[in-house]
Amino acid sequence: MQLAPFRLKPWFSERVWGRRDLRPWYAETGTNELVGEAWLTGPQCVVETGEFEGRTLSSLESEMGGEFPLLVKLLFPNEKLSVQVHPDDAQAKAAGETRGKTECWYVLEAEPGASVALGLKDGVDAAKVKAAVADGTMEDLMQWVPVSVGDMLFVDAGTVHAIGPGVVLLETQQTSDVTYRLYDYGRPRELHLEQGLKVIKTKTDAGKVAAKEIDGFTRLIEQRYFVVDRFDLEKGEERRMAFSGPGCLVGLRGKVAVITPGEEVELAPGHAVVVAAGNSEVIVDAEEDAVFVRCVAPRAALT
Numbered sequence: 001m002q003l004a005p006f007r008l009k010p011w012f013s014e015r016v017w018g019r020r021d022l023r024p025w026y027a028e029t030g031t032n033e034l035v036g037e038a039w040l041t042g043p044q045c046v047v048e049t050g051e052f053e054g055r056t057l058s059s060l061e062s063e064m065g066g067e068f069p070l071l072v073k074l075l076f077p078n079e080k081l082s083v084q085v086h087p088d089d090a091q092a093k094a095a096g097e098t099r100g101k102t103e104c105w106y107v108l109e110a111e112p113g114a115s116v117a118l119g120l121k122d123g124v125d126a127a128k129v130k131a132a133v134a135d136g137t138m139e140d141l142m143q144w145v146p147v148s149v150g151d152m153l154f155v156d157a158g159t160v161h162a163i164g165p166g167v168v169l170l171e172t173q174q175t176s177d178v179t180y181r182l183y184d185y186g187r188p189r190e191l192h193l194e195q196g197l198k199v200i201k202t203k204t205d206a207g208k209v210a211a212k213e214i215d216g217f218t219r220l221i222e223q224r225y226f227v228v229d230r231f232d233l234e235k236g237e238e239r240r241m242a243f244s245g246p247g248c249l250v251g252l253r254g255k256v257a258v259i260t261p262g263e264e265v266e267l268a269p270g271h272a273v274v275v276a277a278g279n280s281e282v283i284v285d286a287e288e289d290a291v292f293v294r295c296v297a298p299r300a301a302l303t
Contacts, residue, residue, distance in 0.1 A: 002276075002278040002279065003052075003060070003063055003064060003276040003278070003279075004050055004051075004260055004262070004263040004265075004279075005249075005258050005260060005263065005265050005273050005274060005275045005276075005279065005282060006047050006048070006049050006050040006052060006053075006265060006273065006274055007047070007048045007049045007265050007266070007267065007271055007272070007273045007274075008040060008041060008045040008046065008047060008048060008057060008271070008272050008273075008274060009045060009046045009047075009048050009271075010026070010038040010039065010040055010045065010074075010270060010271065010272075011038070011039040011042050011044050011045045011046075012026075012029040012030065012031065012035045012037070012038055012039075013035065013036060013037040013038075013039060014031060014033040014034060014035055014036070015034060015035065015036025015037060016034060016036075016079075016187060016189070017034070017036055017077050017078060017079040017080065017081055017165075018034035018035045018036030018037070018076055018077070018078060019034060019035060019036075019076045019078045020032065020033075020034060020035070022035060022038070022076055024269075025038070025074060025076075025168070025269065025270040026038065026270055034078070035076065036075065036076055036077065036081075037073045037074065037075055037076070038073060038074040038076070038270065039071065039072075039073050040072045040073060040074065040248070040250060040270075040271065040272035041057065041068060041070055041071055041072045041175075041248055041272050041274060042057065042071060042073075043056065043057055043058035043067075043068075043175070044056055044057070044058065045057045045272075047060070049265050050263065050265070057274070063276075064246070064276045064277065065276075065277055067175055068175060068246060068274065068276075069174065069175055069225075069245075069246060069297040070172060070173070070174070070175060070225075070226060070246075070247065070248065070295055070296075070297050071172075071173050071174070071175040071176070071177075072170070072171065072172050072173075072248060072250055072272055072295055073170075073171045073173075074108075074168065074169070074170060074171075074270060075105075075163065075167075075168065075169040075170075075171055076168055077163050077164070077165050077166075077167060078165055079165050080162060080163070080164055080165060080185060081162055081163040081164075082162065082181045082182070082183060082184040082185075082187075082189070083117070083138050083139070083142070083160060083161070083162045083181075083182045083183040083184070084160075084161065084162070084179050084180060084181050084182055084196070085158065085159065085160050085161070085180050085182060085196045085199055085200055086100060086101035086102070086103070086155075086157050086158070086159075086176075086178060086179060086180070086199070087100045087101070087157060087158070087178060087180070087199040088100040088102070088157035088158055088199070089157075091157075091158075091198070091199045092176070092178055095178075095195070097176070097178050098176065099174055099175075099176050100157045100174065100176060100178065101157060101173055101174050101176040101177075101178050101179070102155070102156055102157045102173065102174055102223070102224075102225050103155045103171055103172065103173030103174070104152060104153060104154050104155060104171070104172050104173070104209070104220075104221050104223070104226065104228065105152070105153045105155065105163075105169040105170070105171050106151075106152050106153075106169065106170040106171075106172075106220060106228065106293070107147050107148065107149055107150060107151040107152075107153075107167060107168075107169060108149065108167075108168045108169065108170055108252065109149060109167060109168035110147050110148050110149050110151075110166065110167045110168075111165075111166035111167070113146070113166070114146070114147050114148075114164060114165070114166040114167045115144045115145055115146045115147060115164050116144070116145055116147055116153065116161065116162065116163050116164060116167075117139070117142040117143060117144050117145070117160070117161055117162040117163075117164075118142075118143055118145050118153065118155065118159060118161050118206045118207060119142070119143045119159050119160060119161070119203075119204060119206050119207075120141055120142060120143065120160050120200075120202055121141055121142065121143060124141045124202065125202060126197045126200050128141060129141065129160070129182065129197065129200065130193065130197060132183075133182060133183045133191075133193060136186075138182065138183040139162075139183075142160060142161075142162065145207070145208065147167060150211075151208055152208065152209045152211065152220045152221050152228070153206070153207065153208055153209065154205060154206055154207060154208075154209050154221060154223065155206050156201075156204035156205045156206045157199075157201075157204075158199055158200060158201030158204050159201065159204040159206040160182065160200055161206070170250065170252075170293065172226050172228050172295045173225075173226075174225050174226075179192075180192040180193075180195045180196030180199065181196070182196045182197075209221045211230075214229075216231075216239070217229050217230060217231045217294075218230040218231075218232075220293070224298070225297065225298075226295060226296065226297055226298075227244075227294075227295075227296045227298060228293055228294070228295050228296075229293060229294045229296075230291065230292075230293050231284070231291070231292055231293070231294065232290075232291050233254075233256065233284070233286035233289070233290050233291075233292075234286060234289055235254075235286055235287070235288045235289050235290075236285075236286060237285075237286045238283060238284070238285045238286070239283070239284045240281055240282075240283055241281065241282050241283070241284055241294060242280060242281050243275050243279055243280055243281065243282070243294075243296055244296055244298055244299060245277060245296050245297045245298050245299040246274075246275065246276055246277040246296070246297050247274075247275050247294060247295050247296035247297060248272045248273060248274045248275060248294075248295050249267055249272065249273045249275065249282075249284070249292050249293070249294055249295075250267075250271070250272045250292060250293050250295060251267045251268050251269040251270065251271050251272075251290070251292050252269055252291040252292055252293065253269055253289075253290060253291040253292075254269070254286065254287070254288045254289050254290030254291065255267065255268050255269075255286075255287045255288055255290060256284050256285060256286050256287060256290045256292060257284070257285045257287060258273045258275075258282055258283075258284055259282065259283040259284070259285060260279065260282050260283070266287075267284075267292060
C-alpha cells in the first residue's frame with residue numbers, strides 16, 4: 001500500500017542547554033522547561049493529517065515497510081552542548097545498537113561569533129582526550145569552526161563535536177539517538193567516556209560543505225545516508241518534486257501545499273511532511289513566498 005504524504009506534530013525535547021522561548025519557530029511548546037530540540041520526524045511524533053491521524057510515526061512501520069530512516073530536528077542551544085561522539089554502523093551494531101549516527105547541520109540562525117566544534121586538532125588521540133576531560137581542557141583540543149546563516153556542516157560518525165550557543169540548526173541524521181558524552185563543562189550529567197573513546201576517529205570527512213545549484217534548487221549536501229536540497233518558491237509557483245527514496249519536506253519560511261492524487265497537506269515552518277517510500281513524485285504549490293528543504297534517504301543507504 002502506498003501511503004499519501006502526511007504532516008507530523010513536532011515533539012519537544014527538554015535539554016539543560018535549551019531555551020524556554022522558541023519563537024518565531026513555535027509560539028508554545030507545552031512545557032515551561034528548557035527545550036533544546038524539536039523533533040520533526042521522531043518515532044514519537046504524532047501524525048496530524050490523513051487516515052493515520054493520531055498515530056505515532058513509529059506505529060506506522062509496517063505500513064511504511066520499515067522504520068523511517070531519517071531523524072530531522074531543529075536545535076535551539078542557549079548554552080554549549082556537551083562534547084560528544086557517535087559510533088558508525090559497525091561500531092553501533094557491535095555495541096548492540098541498531099545503527100550508528102551520521103548527521104549534518106544546516107545553519108538557520110547565527111549570532112555574530114557563533115561557532116561549532118568539528119573534530120580534533122592534529123596530533124590529538126584518545127589518550128590526550130581522556131587526559132583533557134580529566135583536567136577540564138577538552139575544548140582546547142577541538143577544531144572550532146565559525147558559522148553563518150546558510151552554512152551546511154557534515155558530521156561524520158566518529159567525529160568529536162560540540163555546538164556553541166547563538167545558533168538555530170536544522171539537523172538531518174540517521175534515525176538513531178546513540179550519543180556518547182565525553183565532556184560536559186562540569187554539569188552533573190552522566191558521561192560515557194569509555195564507550196566514546198572506543199569510537200573516536202582522529203580524522204574524518206567532517207566539515208563545511210559547499211552548496212551546488214541544480215536546475216531550480218540548491219543541493220546542500222549529498223552523502224550516503226541523506227541528501228538535503230533547498231527550494232525557494234515565489235507565491236503561486238508550482239514545482240514537481242522527485243523522491244529517490246523515503247524522505248520528508250521541512251518548512252523554513254512561508255506555507256506550501258504538498259499535493260498527490262486525491263490528497264493535499266499544508267506545510268508550515270517548523271513542521272515536516274513525510275513522503276514515504278513509493279511516492280516517487282509530489283507537487284508543491286507555494287501559497288506564499290516560501291523556503292523549504294527536501295531530505296531524502298537514498299535507497300542505497302537502506303540496503
